[in-house]
Amino acid sequence: MADNNDQHQQQPEGAQTAQISGTVQIQPQGGNAQQGQPQDGKKDQQPEETPEKSSKRKAIILIVVVLLVLGAGFFYWRSTFTEDTDDAQVDGDLFQVSARVAGQVIHVDVTDQQMVKAGDPIAELDPKDLQVALEQAEASLATAQAQYIQESVNVPITGVNVRTDVQTSNTGVANNVATVQQAQANAEAARSRIAQAKANALKAKIDVDRYTPLVAKDVISKQQFDQAVATATATQAQLDEAERSAAASQQQVTAAEAQLARAQAQDVQSRQNAPQQVKVQQAKANAALASVQQAQAKVDQAKLNLSYAKIVAPIDGIVSKKNVDVGENLGVGQDLLTIVPLRNLWVTANFKETQLAKMQKDQKVDIEVDALGGRHFEGKITQVGGATGSRLSLFPPENATGNYVKVVQRIPVRIDFTNLDKENGDNALRPGMSVVPSVHIK
Numbered sequence: 218m219a220d221n222n223d224q225h226q227q228q229p230e231g232a233q234t235a236q237i238s239g240t241v242q243i244q245p246q247g248g249n250a251q252q253g254q255p256q257d258g259k260k261d262q263q264p265e266e267t268p269e270k271s272s273k274r275k276a277i278i279l280i281v282v283v284l285l286v287l288g289a290g291f292f293y294w295r296s297t298f299t300e301d302t303d304d305a306q307v308d309g310d311l312f313q314v315s316a317r318v319a320g321q322v323i324h325v326d327v328t329d330q331q332m333v334k335a336g337d338p339i340a341e342l343d344p345k346d347l348q349v350a351l352e353q354a355e356a357s358l359a360t361a362q363a364q365y366i367q368e369s370v371n372v373p374i375t376g377v378n379v380r381t382d383v384q385t386s387n388t389g390v391a392n393n394v395a396t397v398q399q400a401q402a403n404a405e406a407a408r409s410r411i412a413q414a415k416a417n418a419l420k421a422k423i424d425v426d427r428y429t430p431l432v433a434k435d436v437i438s439k440q441q442f443d444q445a446v447a448t449a450t451a452t453q454a455q456l457d458e459a460e461r462s463a464a465a466s467q468q469q470v471t472a473a474e475a476q477l478a479r480a481q482a483q484d485v486q487s488r489q490n491a492p493q494q495v496k497v498q499q500a501k502a503n504a505a506l507a508s509v510q511q512a513q514a515k516v517d518q519a520k521l522n523l524s525y526a527k528i529v530a531p532i533d534g535i536v537s538k539k540n541v542d543v544g545e546n547l548g549v550g551q552d553l554l555t556i557v558p559l560r561n562l563w564v565t566a567n568f569k570e571t572q573l574a575k576m577q578k579d580q581k582v583d584i585e586v587d588a589l590g591g592r593h594f595e596g597k598i599t600q601v602g603g604a605t606g607s608r609l610s611l612f613p614p615e616n617a618t619g620n621y622v623k624v625v626q627r628i629p630v631r632i633d634f635t636n637l638d639k640e641n642g643d644n645a646l647r648p649g650m651s652v653v654p655s656v657h658i659k
Contacts (some may be wrong), residue, residue: 305651
């Protein structure tokens with residue numbers, strides 16, 4: 218009772234206390250009158266709850282329960298059927314545009330951050346030197362073509378000449394064979410004449426020997442004897458002549474045989490050399506043709522160099538890092554600017570190694586781009602990197618030294634957009650943008 222009295226004394230002025238079931242309740246003064254409760258210390262009566270308040274409370278509880286169930290289901294779904302990471306960005310091939318020929322810049326057609334399409338002009342070099350080089354190459358080509366025509370015409374001419382030489386050599390051999398045969402016949406006839414002259418000379422000598430004693434005895438006349446002596450002298454002269462003629466005929470046979478041997482050797486040589494001469498001339502024609510082709514290649518290269526004086530965009534994209542101005546002298550391979558592509562893009566996502574167990578090629582991916590206010594794109598897994606990012610870094614870790622602490626590694630995964638042309642019609646994507654890919658692993 219003392220505690221209750223103390224508590225009653227500590228209540229603010231104008232308030233009453235009521236003890237119900239061993240507890241102390243403080244009622245504001247005048248509260249009983251408003252609520253219609255007695256002030257005699259009996260149990261307070263609570264106001265009855267209206268049906269509208271009860272329905273609202275049940276609806277709120279139901280909504281909270283549904284939200285909790287949905288949140289739990291969403292968490293379960295994300296943890297079971299998808300894998301995502303915020304360590305991902307848009308990638309693309311950056312094209313370095315450089316000069317393919319040396320020259321002075323006479324015109325620049327683009328500025329930084331300008332949108333260009335494939336084939337749009339970027340810059341132009343002075344073409345005068347390149348035009349002169351083209352004219353020189355064309356002159357060399359004309360000379361080579363003339364040489365080729367000459368050598369080509371000589372090929373059939375050479376063929377005709379060698380065939381003629383072969384035929385001539387054959388005819389020469391046949392003629393020399395006939396000459397040898399004629400000389401041999403002449404030699405044989407000369408030998409026959411020698412035999413006849415010897416017989417005549419012998420008969421004349423016998424007549425002289427027989428007439429000599431007879432003329433001494435005047436059996437025959439001096440005239441007959443002189444005639445016999447003259448005949449003997451004549452037949453001896455004929456014999457000498459026949460012998461000289463036979464010797465000459467034999468020399469003719471020897472000369473004809475030597476000429477025949479030379480003709481036969483020339484015929485063999487002509488037959489052997491004829492194909493080689495044709496091949497040599499054909500080789501000259503082929504060499505001339507090669508010179509024509511070489512000159513044509515120089516002309517083609519000169520034309521290409523002349524076309525390189527006009528530098529055009531290789532792909533669609535945005536011009537960045539422009540580093541060329543009018544009046545500059547460019548060297549071969551000097552960088553002019555960078556073109557950032559807007560079509561050939563993909564996503565490089567660095568997933569934890571613990572997230573790769575169920576990832577496979579061609580799995581569907583939902584891609585959310587941070588810079589575009591959470592705009593979504595569709596994609597698919599193309600390939601999983603061959604090594605972790607730490608292993609591909611400039612200074613890979615060496616776990617064999619120092620204290621080892623296991624760290625979950627990340628492996629780059631390439632994700633290609635499946636409908637980029639339609640979803641990125643406004644060219645809003647840029648290489649380097651951060652994205653959140655969600656891979657449907659089931």
